[in-house]
Structure formats: structure tokens, C-alpha cells
Amino acid sequence: MKFGLFYEISVPRPWTNETEKTVYDRCIEQVKLADELGFSNVWAVEHHFLEEYSHCPAPELFLTACAMVTKNIRVGHGIIVCVPEFNHPIKIAERTAVLDILSGGRLEVGTGRSATWTELGGFRVNPDETKKTWDEIVHCLPKMWTQERYSYQGRSWSMPARTILPKPYQKPHPPMWVAVTSPGTEIDAAERGMGSLGLTFGGFKEQEEKVKNYRRIIRNCEPVGEVVNEKVATVNFLFCHEDDAEGVKIGRRLTGSFNYLAAQLVAAREAFPSKSYPSLGLLPSLRQEAAGPGDESGAPEGVAIGNPARITRALKHWESVGVDQVNFLLNALETVPQEQVLKSLRLFAREVMPQFKTSGDQAAAAGGR
Amino acid sequence: MPPRFGCLDLNNWAKSLPTIEGYGTEPLTLKGAQIVEAHMEIEDDPADALLPKTMHPAVPAYAIFNVTSYPESPFGPFAIAEIRIAGRAGVRPRGHVLRSYINNEAAAKELAARWGYPVAPGEVSIALRHDRVIGRASVGGKIVLEIEEVDRDSISGGDIQYIASMHLCRNKGDGKPVLVQVDPEYVFARAERGRPRVVTLDAAAFRADNHLRVTWPIAATYAVADVTLPRLRYVCNPELPALQGTTKIAA
Numbered sequence: 067m068k069f070g071l072f073y074e075i076s077v078p079r080p081w082t083n084e085t086e087k088t089v090y091d092r093c094i095e096q097v098k099l100a101d102e103l104g105f106s107n108v109w110a111v112e113h114h115f116l117e118e119y120s121h122c123p124a125p126e127l128f129l130t131a132c133a134m135v136t137k138n139i140r141v142g143h144g145i146i147v148c149v150p151e152f153n154h155p156i157k158i159a160e161r162t163a164v165l166d167i168l169s170g171g172r173l174e175v176g177t178g179r180s181a182t183w184t185e186l187g188g189f190r191v192n193p194d195e196t197k198k199t200w201d202e203i204v205h206c207l208p209k210m211w212t213q214e215r216y217s218y219q220g221r222s223w224s225m226p227a228r229t230i231l232p233k234p235y236q237k238p239h240p241p242m243w244v245a246v247t248s249p250g251t252e253i254d255a256a257e258r259g260m261g262s263l264g265l266t267f268g269g270f271k272e273q274e275e276k277v278k279n280y281r282r283i284i285r286n287c288e289p290v291g292e293v294v295n296e297k298v299a300t301v302n303f304l305f306c307h308e309d310d311a312e313g314v315k316i317g318r319r320l321t322g323s324f325n326y327l328a329a330q331l332v333a334a335r336e337a338f339p340s341k342s343y344p345s346l347g348l349l350p351s352l353r354q355e356a357a358g359p360g361d362e363s364g365a366p367e368g369v370a371i372g373n374p375a376r377i378t379r380a381l382k383h384w385e386s387v388g389v390d391q392v393n394f395l396l397n398a399l400e401t402v403p404q405e406q407v408l409k410s411l412r413l414f415a416r417e418v419m420p421q422f423k424t425s426g427d428q429a430a431a432a433g434g435r
Numbered sequence: 436m437p438p439r440f441g442c443l444d445l446n447n448w449a450k451s452l453p454t455i456e457g458y459g460t461e462p463l464t465l466k467g468a469q470i471v472e473a474h475m476e477i478e479d480d481p482a483d484a485l486l487p488k489t490m491h492p493a494v495p496a497y498a499i500f501n502v503t504s505y506p507e508s509p510f511g512p513f514a515i516a517e518i519r520i521a522g523r524a525g526v527r528p529r530g531h532v533l534r535s536y537i538n539n540e541a542a543a544k545e546l547a548a549r550w551g552y553p554v555a556p557g558e559v560s561i562a563l564r565h566d567r568v569i570g571r572a573s574v575g576g577k578i579v580l581e582i583e584e585v586d587r588d589s590i591s592g593g594d595i596q597y598i599a600s601m602h603l604c605r606n607k608g609d610g611k612p613v614l615v616q617v618d619p620e621y622v623f624a625r626a627e628r629g630r631p632r633v634v635t636l637d638a639a640a641f642r643a644d645n646h647l648r649v650t651w652p653i654a655a656t657y658a659v660a661d662v663t664l665p666r667l668r669y670v671c672n673p674e675l676p677a678l679q680g681t682t683k684i685a686a
Binding site: 330 | 497590594595628
């Protein structure tokens with residue numbers, strides 16, 4: 067199992083130039099440390115207008131900054147909104163190729179379509195269309211990356227023949243993922259040979275079922291790209307502390323802040339009824355699962371907060387249901403002081419990562435002890 | 436800086452609150468209701484004055500314009516037209532009802548006494564056309580609200596998520612203002628979605644004065660459903676954030 071970081075970049079009011087910069091600087095400091103400690107990935111969302119919850123509208127810039135100060139950690143879009151009103155497909159192909167080059171071939175490309183009216187409405191997008199345009203764009207991207215000249219006549223966008231430059235550093239192209247929030251999207255990922263980038267918690271049982279489905283369907287996939295990326299990643303919170311009660315207490319503060327913020331956003335389905343959005347999407351799922359009753363400690367099932375032993379147990383469980391990678395949210399609203407975030411990362415790398423073969427080897431090699 | 440909260444002037448609003456008799460009302464199922472609802476984005480800063488301190492403004496701010504016609508009830512047929520400002524009570528999406536115009540005096544009395552509806556007398560109607568559904572409320576012959584769902588398209592009732600209402604009323608027991616959560620249940624027989632239009636809006640008639648300014652359309656729906664007005668489950672102190680001032684009164 068591999069471990070990564072997952073960034074929403076939550077900035078509390080008041081939004082001065084200093085607060086925004088401080089939060090970004092802290093995130094980059096965390097990524098730098100995570101690289102040294104052997105974490106495998108850093109992912110950054112693309113969100114717009116999500117007050118306090120996420121100030122990360124230009125993940126390609128943040129990820130470039132991360133790539134410039136790290137050596138090994140892979141940088142991932144979690145996700146790029148594949149809706150032309152947000153991102154023109156040509157720009158997606160170009161930007162990702164440049165980031166892949168600058169990072170020396172460390173790019174992962176997560177794709178998705180946005181789940182809030184806050185964002186869809188802001189870009190004047192018809193929610194009925196997003197799944198269709200996402201599908202169209204993910205089929206185009208690999209060809210735009212690999213064909214010398216590319217032309218396209220499609221439903222949501224078209225272009226005459228041009229040479230899209232540069233091409234990505236990785237050959238044939240960077241691994242592709244799908245954000246999995248709504249039920250059944252893991253099937254979309256599997257059918258297209260793309261990684262399942264889970265952005266909701268769900269219980270172990272639900273996740274196990276999804277993973278089984280995913281693995282079964284991907285065997286007969288029609289890959290959108292030239293390689294199949296059979297991987298299942300999920301998102302979690304992380305706060306690791308020697309004292310279990312303290313770890314759970316601070317971790318609960320983190321999950322509580324995040325979920326409270328998430329709940330303030332207007333899910334697409336709430337404002338604009340559409341079968342394209344059968345569930346409330348990422349945010350309510352995170353809220354429900356992470357605010358669940360949990361055990362007697364107060365730690366919700368499967369959430370990586372507490373002492374190393376508790377976190378190891380939770381992650382072993384995720385591993386047993388077939389998850390390949392767990393990506394951690396480290397902060398929300400700067401609820402956890404930076405020193406504690408860094409300490410938590412170090413403790414996790416020292417005590418938890420060695421319990422998991424792949425990442426443990428990396429941690430030891432990177433001096434995580 | 437604390438998160439954004441509503442800043443409704445409770446003293447001003449307290450002059451015209453309905454009185455709720457208590458919190459023990461039994462559910463009431465009303466069959467075959469016709470519901471037309473328009474969602475519109477609104478200017479957010481002014482709208483904060485239309486939400487009690489219990490609630491956070493939605494991001495983006497939006498208003499729910501709702502006209503519902505009940506063909507049968509223990510009080511006879513009635514129709515109700517209201518405007519709700521969307522927000523959050525803690526982590527739950529809720530709509531604060533500014534005023535409910537209702538065309539049946541007996542129904543108005545019951546709805547105010549049992550669920551705290553901020554009722555006012557008015558003429559309310561829904562009209563179906565092939566190209567649109569029209570919901571209208573008038574007072575003394577003057578239209579105070581007219582909304583439309585245009586370009587009607589069938590959808591599943593399961594696609595519609597009506598958010599629960601918050602009614603600011605006065606508790607008969609202690610005479611204090613209270614926010615009552617009313618979370619009806621719906622069993623859909625038919626549903627459709629179209630584009631919303633607010634044809635006429637007299638904001639002052641809904642106690643919104645110059646705080647309610649419609650900006651962008653979101654969506655409109657029309658549905659036929661059995662609606663159950665529920666037992667009351669939560670009440671809030673309108674002077675406190677929901678997380679501090681909510682009382683559970685039933686399972």
C-alpha cells in the first residue's frame with residue numbers, strides 16, 4: 067500500500083495576502099517533508115469559489131511548485147475538471163504535458179466533472195452535460211498526448227488538425243484516474259481502464275464491494291489510453307500522535323472542521339435536480355462517514371486519527387479490502403498547527419509506514435526513522 | 436473571523452410572528468399536491484439580513500420560490516406561496532421561510548398553530564400550460580409573486596431534493612421566538628424540471644424589503660406528490676448558531 071497527501075487548501079477568513087500565502091507555504095513545506103519521508107503522491111484538487119473550504123483553483127501551479135522542491139513524490143491532479151467551460155481540452159493536454167516534463171515524469175492525471183452548484187453555476191455549466199463531456203475529453207486526452215497531429219470533431223468540442231505541444235515526459239503518457247464520488251463511477255473508471263481515485267469514505271464493506279466490482283470489470287476494459295491504470299486509491303484524514311486520546315481529539319477537530327465547511331457548499335443536486343448527479347457527491351459523503359459514531363474512542367471507523375497502532379489497524383483494514391493507496395487530508399481551516407502537522411507526518415512515517423511493505427521500504431530509505 | 440452567519444433583525448421581525456401552540460403535533464398527509472418551485476441565485480450580502488443567526492448563508496446565496504396547491508385536506512382545498520432563503524443550520528441545508536401566503540383561513544390557522552408557518556392571507560394559484568407552469572400569489576388583487584417553470588421536461592421524483600424549512604414563530608408556552616424545523620416527506624407521482632422565471636416579485640410583501648434581489652436562474656421544478664407534514668423534531672433558538680441552540684424534541 068502507498069500513502070499520499072491530498073490537498074484542498076483550506077484558508078480561513080480573513081483572506082489577507084499573508085493568510086493565503088502562509089497556507090500555501092505550509093502546504094509546500096508539508097509536501098517537501100512528505101517527499102523526504104517516502105510518501106508516494108501529492109494530489110491537489112481543482113475547486114473554484116469554495117469559500118474557506120478550498121482555495122485551489124490552479125492545481126497545476128501548486129503541483130509545479132511541489133515538483134520543484136521534491137525529488138521522488140509523484141504529483142497528481144485530483145482532479146482536473148474535464149468540462150470545457152472550466153478547462154479547454156487543448157489546455158488540459160498542454161498544461162499536463164508541461165507539468166510532466168517539469169516534474170521529470172512524476173505526473174498523475176485525475177479527471178472529474180465537479181459536484182457543486184457553487185462551481186457549475188459559476189461557470190454557467192449545464193449539470194446534465196458534465197458526465198458526457200468528461201467522457202468525451204478523457205477519450206481525447208491520450209490521443210492529444212501521443213499523436214503528432216491531432217484533429218477532432220465531437221459533441222462538446224472540436225478542433226482542426228494541429229500539433230499539440232509539448233508531449234508528456236512519460237511514455238506513452240501519464241497514468242489516468244477518475245474521481246469516484248457518485249455510486250457507480252468506479253464502474254466508469256474500470257470500463258475505461260483508469261484508476262479509481264476515491265474521494266469519499268464509505269465503510270469498509272461498501273469499499274470492498276466497489277473494489278471487487280472495479281477489479282472484475284477492468285479485466286475486460288476498453289482503455290481510453292495506451293496503458294491501463296488498475297489502481298484503487300481512497301481519501302482519508304491523518305493526525306498521528308503518540309497519545310491515542312490526544313490524536314483522536316485533535317483528529318476529530320480536523321474532521322469536524324472539514325466536514326462543517328464542506329456542508330456549507332451547495333451540492334449540484336440540491337439546487338439543480340438532475341439524474342446526472344444521483345448523489346450529493348463528495349462532500350456529504352465525507353461528512354456522514356467521518357462524523358459517524360465510531361468506536362468508544364470517538365474515532366470514526368477507518369479514519370486515520372489516533373496513535374500509530376490505531377492508525378495501522380485502520381489502514382490494514384483498508385489494505386485488506388483492496389485499496390492500493392490512501393491519500394491524506396492533513397488540515398482544514400488551519401485547525402491543526404503546522405508544527406503538529408509535521409510532527410504527525412514524521413511519526414506516521416516512522417511508526418506506521420514500515421508496517422506496509424512498499425511505503426515502508428521507501429520510508430526507511432528516505433530516513434524516515 | 437467567525438464564519439458567516441445570518442443577521443436577521445429579530446426585534447423587527449418579532450412584531451409579526453405566528454404563534455405555535457406546542458411541539459407535539461401529529462403528522463398530516465395531504466394527497467395529490469401540486470408543487471412548483473423556482474430556484475434563483477440572489478445577491479448574497481443583502482440576503483444575510485433574511486437569515487436568522489442560527490443559519491449560515493449558502494454559497495452561493497439562493498432563494499427558493501415555492502407555490503403548492505393541496506386539492507384536499509381536512510380544512511378543504513388550499514394553496515400556499517412562500518419564499519425561502521437557502522442556508523445551513525449547522526451542517527444541514529435549510530430554507531428560512533420569509534412569509535407563506537395562503538388562501539384558506541382554516542388551513543392557515545392550523546399550519547401556524549401546529550408547524551409555525553408564517554402565514555398571511557392571499558390569493559394563491561397554480562396554472563398548467565403546455566409550455567409552462569405558473570405559480571402566483573396576490574394580495575388584494577395585486578400580484579406579489581409570480582413564478583414560472585418553462586421548457587418543461589420530465590424527470591424522476593427521486594432527482595428532486597426539497598430542503599427542509601425553518602419557520603420563525605413564537606412559542607405559546609413561554610412567548611419566546613423560536614425557529615421550528617419542518618421537514619415534510621414526499622411521495623412523488625410525477626416530476627419535471629425546466630427553466631425558472633420570476634415574473635413578479637414584491638419583496639416587501641415577503642418582509643424582504645430591499646434585501647432580496649434575484650440575480651441568476653438555477654432551475655425550476657414541478658411535481659405532483661403526496662406530502663406529509665411531519666412531527667416536529669428540532670427547534671432552534673433564533674439568537675444562537677444551530678450547533679449551540681438546537682433542541683431535539685422528537686426522534
